[in-house]
Amino acid sequence: MTASIGFIGAGNMARSLLGGLLQQGHPAASLRASDPDAGSRERVAAMGVAVEEDNAALVAACDAVVLAVKPQQLAGVLSGIAPALRRRRPLLVSIAAGVPVQTLVAGAGDDTLAVVRAMPNTPALLGAGATGALANSACGERERALADAILGAVGIVEWVDDEALLDVVTAVSGSGPAYFFLLMELVTGAGESLGLPPETARRLCVQTALGAARMAYETGEPLAQLREQVTSPGGTTAAALDALEAAGIRDMVARAVTAARDRGRALASESTGAR
Ligand SMILES: NC(=O)c1ccc[n+]([C@@H]2O[C@H](COP(=O)([O-])OP(=O)(O)OC[C@H]3O[C@@H](n4cnc5c(N)ncnc54)[C@H](OP(=O)(O)O)[C@@H]3O)[C@@H](O)[C@H]2O)c1
Numbered sequence: 001m002t003a004s005i006g007f008i009g010a011g012n013m014a015r016s017l018l019g020g021l022l023q024q025g026h027p028a029a030s031l032r033a034s035d036p037d038a039g040s041r042e043r044v045a046a047m048g049v050a051v052e053e054d055n056a057a058l059v060a061a062c063d064a065v066v067l068a069v070k071p072q073q074l075a076g077v078l079s080g081i082a083p084a085l086r087r088r089r090p091l092l093v094s095i096a097a098g099v100p101v102q103t104l105v106a107g108a109g110d111d112t113l114a115v116v117r118a119m120p121n122t123p124a125l126l127g128a129g130a131t132g133a134l135a136n137s138a139c140g141e142r143e144r145a146l147a148d149a150i151l152g153a154v155g156i157v158e159w160v161d162d163e164a165l166l167d168v169v170t171a172v173s174g175s176g177p178a179y180f181f182l183l184m185e186l187v188t189g190a191g192e193s194l195g196l197p198p199e200t201a202r203r204l205c206v207q208t209a210l211g212a213a214r215m216a217y218e219t220g221e222p223l224a225q226l227r228e229q230v231t232s233p234g235g236t237t238a239a240a241l242d243a244l245e246a247a248g249i250r251d252m253v254a255r256a257v258t259a260a261r262d263r264g265r266a267l268a269s270e271s272t273g274a275r
Contacts, residue, residue, distance in 0.1 A: 002030045003146055006062035006090075008055050008077055009069035010035035010044045013095055016125045017066065018049055020153025023127075034058045059084035064091040064146050067104075071096040078107030086110050091143045093150060095120055097174070098268045101136050101163060114138040116147040119166050120154065121173045129155030130176075132169025134162075167268070171260035179256070184209055 005021065007014040010033040018031055028048035034055045035041050041051040052058055059065050059081045069077050074096050085092065085108045093116045094104055105111045118133040131151045135144050144159070151157045160166060184205050191201035216226060231237045 002027055003063040004030045004032070004061060005064045005066065005150060006031075006058040007033040007044075007066045007068050008035075008058060008081070009033075009067065009073070010037075010040040010051065011068060012125055013120065014066065014068040015044060015047070016127070016129075016154050017068070017150060018044060018047055020127055021150065022047060022049075024149075024153055026149075026153075032058055032061065055081050056084040059090060060088055062088070062090050064093060064150060066150060067092065067094040067096055069096065071099050074099055074103075075107060078104070082107065082109045085113060089113065091116065091139070091146055093118060093147050095151075097170070098264060100268055101134065105136070112138050114140075114143045116143070116151075117163070117166065118147070118151050118157075119169050119174050120151065122177055124154040127154050130173040131155060131157045132166055132173065133157055133159050134166055135159070164265075167261045167264035170264040171257045174264075175260045179253075180209060 005026070007018065014033055014035075018033065021031060022028060029050075032050040032052065033041070033044045034052045034057075035044070036053060041053070045051045055077060065081075065085070067074060067077065074094070089110075091114045092104060092108065095118050097119065099117070101115050101117050104115050104117065105113055115136045116133055116139060117136075118131050120129050120131040123129050124131065131154075133147060133151055135147065139147075148157050158169070160169065188198075188201045188205045191205065192198050196204070212226075216223060219226070227241075231241060
């Protein structure tokens with residue numbers, strides 16, 4: 001039997017997940033969404049998905065409920081749906097950045113509820129996302145498979161078994177697109193300052209990033225090996241990589257990713273402390 005899946009918050013991420021589920025053949029009749037904003041409801045209704053204003057009514061009708069509101073809107077949403085959650089006991093999936101499982105079960109008032117906390121990233125909006133996910137101990141195989149199908153509708157899903165690792169997921173893939181944008185920005189700028197027309201530099205750089213990502217993705221070969229394969233001793237690539245190594249790029253990147261992990265941790269404890 002097809003699971004009924006409801007989204008609380010019909011914004012950008014919910015629309016992408018709904019679009020992905022529909023594309024994968026999930027019947028529209030078993031999808032619904034709620035949102036106070038009429039414009040958001042209309043956009044989702046145009047996809048053939050049932051919409052409502054009442055979050056508790058949505059919970060009462062669903063096997064899985066995805067919390068797709070902003071983190072600061074979550075406490076209010078949870079207090080409104082807690083009785084319905086305790087009655088219906090759906091799988092609860094939260095994509096709200098930085099909100100711990102403990103906050104979710106405490107908000108629902110039921111620590112036996114099956115909860116999945118997930119961290120998607122922005123390319124999910126194009127169906128090319130990378131999501132890290134954690135299931136609490138109340139989740140069985142069925143719940144994990146259902147969450148996998150929902151989150152996997154917009155890209156890959158990697159499961160972690162320690163909630164602290166979601167801060168590392170945030171540092172690698174959540175914030176990750178910005179690291180690659182910065183590198184592309186810098187390479188494009190350097191190409192420009194060495195004489196290439198700006199649009200030419202941009203197109204060459206973006207296509208190169210795409211090609212490199214596809215080579216890594218499709219071959220599955222170790223990244224260091226791929227790098228070595230395109231680096232002839234004494235050649236142009238080696239000259240560039242030597243300059244990056246001399247500038248301390250390895251330490252710089254390690255410090256950047258660690259800083260993001262630490263910031264995620266601090267934000268989560270601030271938000272837990274505030275509740
Ligand atoms: N976008 C991303 O790339 C991304 C990446 C990783 C994680 N996330 C997480 O995904 C979640 C959703 O992000 P988003 O970009 O989709 O945000 P969004 O576009 O702002 O969508 C959130 C929607 O929830 C609605 N809403 C507010 N209060 C509500 C309530 N009480 N009941 C039902 N709906 C309510 C909002 O309406 P109003 O606009 O009227 O408030 C809005 O339409 C966030 O928690 C974010 O941390 C997003």
